[in-house]
Amino acid sequence: MNRQNFWIHLMLAAILIVAAAILGQLRRWQSDIERFKPTTANKPTKQNRTKKDREPEVLVRFRSDVSLSEIKKIAVKLNDIVEDEIESVKNLVAIDDLDGLSAEQVAEEYRKMADLVLYAEPNYEISIDFEKPQLTPSNELLPNDPLFVGQWALNNTGQTGGTPGADIRALKAWQKTKGSRKVVVAVLDSGVDYKHLDLISNIWIRPDDIPPYEDEELGLINDIYGFNAVDNLADPMDENGHGTHCAGIIGAEGNNEIGIAGVNWQVEIMPLKFLGRNGSGTTKDAIEAINYVIDRKQKGLNIRIINASWGSHIYSKALEDAIRAAGEAGILFVAAAGNNSSDNDKFPHYPASYNLPNIISVAALDRNDNLASFSNYGFKTVHIAAPGKDIISTWLDDDFKEASGTSMATPHVSGVAALIASLDPEITVEKLKKKLLDSVDKLDSLKDRIKSGGRINASKALEN
Amino acid sequence: MRLSKETALSHARKDLADRLGIPESEITVESVEDVDFPDASLGAPIEDEMAAQIITSGWKICLQAKGSTYEYRADENQIRLRSFNGSNKIIFGD
Numbered sequence: 001m002n003r004q005n006f007w008i009h010l011m012l013a014a015i016l017i018v019a020a021a022i023l024g025q026l027r028r029w030q031s032d033i034e035r036f037k038p039t040t041a042n043k044p045t046k047q048n049r050t051k052k053d054r055e056p057e058v059l060v061r062f063r064s065d066v067s068l069s070e071i072k073k074i075a076v077k078l079n080d081i082v083e084d085e086i087e088s089v090k091n092l093v094a095i096d097d098l099d100g101l102s103a104e105q106v107a108e109e110y111r112k113m114a115d116l117v118l119y120a121e122p123n124y125e126i127s128i129d130f131e132k133p134q135l136t137p138s139n140e141l142l143p144n145d146p147l148f149v150g151q152w153a154l155n156n157t158g159q160t161g162g163t164p165g166a167d168i169r170a171l172k173a174w175q176k177t178k179g180s181r182k183v184v185v186a187v188l189d190s191g192v193d194y195k196h197l198d199l200i201s202n203i204w205i206r207p208d209d210i211p212p213y214e215d216e217e218l219g220l221i222n223d224i225y226g227f228n229a230v231d232n233l234a235d236p237m238d239e240n241g242h243g244t245h246c247a248g249i250i251g252a253e254g255n256n257e258i259g260i261a262g263v264n265w266q267v268e269i270m271p272l273k274f275l276g277r278n279g280s281g282t283t284k285d286a287i288e289a290i291n292y293v294i295d296r297k298q299k300g301l302n303i304r305i306i307n308a309s310w311g312s313h314i315y316s317k318a319l320e321d322a323i324r325a326a327g328e329a330g331i332l333f334v335a336a337a338g339n340n341s342s343d344n345d346k347f348p349h350y351p352a353s354y355n356l357p358n359i360i361s362v363a364a365l366d367r368n369d370n371l372a373s374f375s376n377y378g379f380k381t382v383h384i385a386a387p388g389k390d391i392i393s394t395w396l397d398d399d400f401k402e403a404s405g406t407s408m409a410t411p412h413v414s415g416v417a418a419l420i421a422s423l424d425p426e427i428t429v430e431k432l433k434k435k436l437l438d439s440v441d442k443l444d445s446l447k448d449r450i451k452s453g454g455r456i457n458a459s460k461a462l463e464n
Numbered sequence: 465m466r467l468s469k470e471t472a473l474s475h476a477r478k479d480l481a482d483r484l485g486i487p488e489s490e491i492t493v494e495s496v497e498d499v500d501f502p503d504a505s506l507g508a509p510i511e512d513e514m515a516a517q518i519i520t521s522g523w524k525i526c527l528q529a530k531g532s533t534y535e536y537r538a539d540e541n542q543i544r545l546r547s548f549n550g551s552n553k554i555i556f557g558d
Contacts, residue, residue, distance in 0.1 A: 190516065240541075242504065242516040278542045278557050279504025279516035286514055310514050312505075336517040339502035374502060374519060405503070405518040 057083065058106045059149060060120040061160065062091040074116070078109055091118075092150070119159040121149045141171045143254045143261040145198075147400055151260055152367045153249075153387030153412060160390070162367025166455075168386065168412055170263060173419060173458035178254060179264025180422035184303040185250050185414055186226075186293045186331075188286065189243030189310065191236035191273030194225045196244060197398050198252045198259040204268040210299050213292060226271035227292040229285040236271035240279045241396045243271065245403055246309050248394030249411035250418065259400050260392060263415025263458065264422070270296075270303065275310060283316045290322040294329045304421045304432070307414040308335040309407035311349050320354045327358025332429050334414045336406035337363045337376040344378030353381050358429045360436060363450050364388025364409035370445045375406055377449040383437055385446055386412035386456045416458045423462060435461050467556070469496060469523050472538035476525050479545065479555045480534055494526040494533055506537040508544045508552040 062071050068082075071093055075082050084094040097106045110120035142148065142155075152160045154170035184204055194203040206212070206223055213223040218232050226236040238244045247269045254265025272292065274285035290306065297303045306326060323333050333356070338349035344361065352361035361382045364375040366389040371377060375388065388409030395401040413436065420435055421427060427435075439461040440454025447453050467475070473496055481488045501507045501522055505515035522539030535546040542557030 240504075240516070242518055245518075275504070275514070275516055276558060278554075279518065279520070280509070280513050283512050283514060309518075310504075310516050312509050312514050314509075314512060314514075316512075339517050339519060340507075341502075403518050405516075407517040410517075 058095045058097070058103050058110065058120055060093055060095050060107075060110045061118040061150070062093070062116055063118055064091060066091060066116050074113070078106075080106065118161045119149070121159060141174055143265070144257050145252075145254065145259055145261045146257070147260045147392055150392050153391055154261065154263070156367060160367055163369055166365070166367055166369040166387075168263070168416065168455070169457050169459040170261075173416070173462055174265070176459075176462045177419050177422045179251065179262075179267040179419055181266050181268050182302055182425065183264075183305075183418045183421045184268040184270050184301055185264075185418050186270040186272055186303055186306045187243055187247045187250065187411075188272045188274065188289050188293070188306050188308050189238075189246055190240035190275035190277075190279055190281075191228065191238035191243050192226070192247040192269060192271035193238045193241075193244040193394070193396050194236070194271050196248075196394050196396075198256070198394050198400075199244070199247055199269065201253045201256070202251045202262070202264070202267050202269050204270040207301075210296070210301060213295060215291075215295075223292075223296075227273070227289060229272070229274040229288040229292070230276050230281065232288075236273040238271070238273070238396060239277040240275060241401070242275065242279050242309070242403075242407065243273070244395055245391075245393040245401065246307055246407060246411040247271070248400075249391065249408060250307060250415040252394055259394065263412060264418050267415075267418050267422075270301075281310075283314070283319050286310075287319055287322045290319075290326055293331065294322075294326055297329045297331060302425070303331055305332045305334060305414050305417050307411050308333060308351055309405070309410045311336055311338055311352055313347065313349060315348070315350055319351060320356065323351055323354060323359065324356050327356060327429055330429055331358065332417055332432050333359045334410050334417065335359055335361055336410045337361045337378070337382045339364075339374040339405050339407075340376055341374055342376050344376050344381045348381065349376055352376075353378075355381075358433070360384060360413060360433055362386055362388075362406060362410045362413050363446075364404070364406045365445075365455055366390075369443050369455060371449060372404065372406075372409075374404070375409075377446075379448055379451060382450040384413060384440060384452050384456055385409065385443070385450055385454065388412075413456055416456055416461050419458060420461055439463070466540045467538060467543065468540075469498075469538075472523055472536070472543055472556075473525055475543050475556050476527060476536040476538070476545075479536075479543070480527050480529060483545075483548070484529055486529060491527050491529045494528045495524075496526075497524045498522075499524045499537075501537060501539070506539060506542070506544055508537050508546040510552050510554060 156167035251267035252262035254261035335352035364372040386409040391408040525536040
């Protein structure tokens with residue numbers, strides 16, 4: 001090829017490249033124009049869908065003595081069908097209407113059967129609408145978690161047969177904060193199912209700048225998700241379910257369209273395992289796990305709270321000393337008052353009854369703001385009460401389950417403490433405890449029975 | 465292995481027979497009740513045991529042998545013998 005032909009070929013190639021580029025850009029412009037053309041053809045709405053496309057769905061929870069076959073008969077009588085049973089909540093079913101009523105009308109039909117039905121609510125979240133329902137102003141703060149309707153402890157509208165307002169005022173609190181992943185809450189328990197879909201985003205993972213845990217006796221432990229004192233291993237996977245339940249109350253991810261909402265929509269849950277498969281463990285293993293938490297705190301993690309939904313009547317000086325050391329490290333220790341229906345002033349329940357400045361002892365309430373029948377109390381030694389009966393939360397294998405106990409009341413208090421810490425990261429343990437106790441709603445049912453005389457109020461606790 | 469009421473009863477009978485050195489035929493079942501226990505130790509903690517404070521559904525099994533009544537407590541994970549020679553014992557589950 002001579003020099004002249006070379007330049008001609010080079011120019012032709014350049015012209016072709018420029019032409020292709022212009023053509024490509026024209027096609028992109030055309031595509032963009034098509035994409036942004038106003039159209040409603042592919043946008044299904046509630047208005048343009050027929051009844052055949054979408055039946056209203058309602059979640060109805062029947063009383064525990066109503067059998068499934070009775071439920072089905074009732075549904076048939078109302079020209080409805082039981083579309084699904086929600087296994088995680090006893091006697092909760094999804095109802096499909098067959099006679100053209102709105103979801104609210106169907107719910108109302110069931111609500112009228114108060115002797116059989118605990119609550120009935122339109123099931124907006126699992127409807128097949130492509131558009132979300134318009135939220136009324138009062139609904140704007142409701143998370144879209146489908147089981148939130150049953151979380152009376154956070155928002156009691158009387159939906160489960162309880163007293164409206166007998167809750168921790170979560171909705172109002174969430175106007176101020178929904179928590180922070182900069183706050184770490186250690187769940188000292190049976191471990192946590194850290195793979196649970198409703199927890200996974202809020203599980204603590206050791207940051208790269210924090211070295212693996214090193215213990216003189218145990219050696220080096222690569223603590224990715226926390227610590228297992230039962231087997232002295234790094235893996236704190238829950239085999240019982242109890243720790244997972246407590247973790248969900250504190251911090252199941254909120255507004256993720258899965259399961260429940262935690263008191264904190266976002267937080268860091270540090271799983272610690274010292275209770276075994278049966279839900280019990282030894283004092284020594286509890287101390288091992290507390291030592292781990294203190295070490296991690298001293299290495300720079302912002303661990304503010306240990307949740308302790310366990311106990312016994314056995315006094316241990318060593319455990320008391322370990323909890324005192326946690327307090328000196330700036331960690332609040334929130335402990336279950338116990339489930340023996342007894343007076344802790346006379347029959348102490350440990351660790352809740354240790355007289356330490358960083359301990360808060362928690363009694364349990366039912367959905368009517370009454371002290372739960374099983375709950376311990378103590379005018380001098382039990383500090384605060386929180387919902388603890390029929391509490392739905394996360395369970396093993398991505399499941400959800402209702403449970404009762406001061407175990408369930410305790411994480412409500414830990415959760416509110418974490419909300420406070422999210423707004424006031426430098427707050428001292430003493431001030432954190434004082435804020436929780438000073439902001440309670442006084443209840444007649446708790447007068448002379450617990451020290452603060454009241455139920456925790458998350459909203460008031462977040463006020464300055 | 466998850467325990468049922470029946471398997472729990474069977475384990476309890478065998479345990480008591482072994483413990484007392486008698487054949488199972490000499491043990492009579494006084495009662496088997498569905499019970500909500502106060503915690504994960506079924507209200508029968510062993511020494512130095514801390515228990516999750518969760519109401520735990522299970523069974524209270526009362527067996528009679530040699531003129532005495534022996535109380536077992538069980539749930540789907542464990543069986544305990546309550547107050548035998550002054551202390552509680554875990555006979556199944558750890």
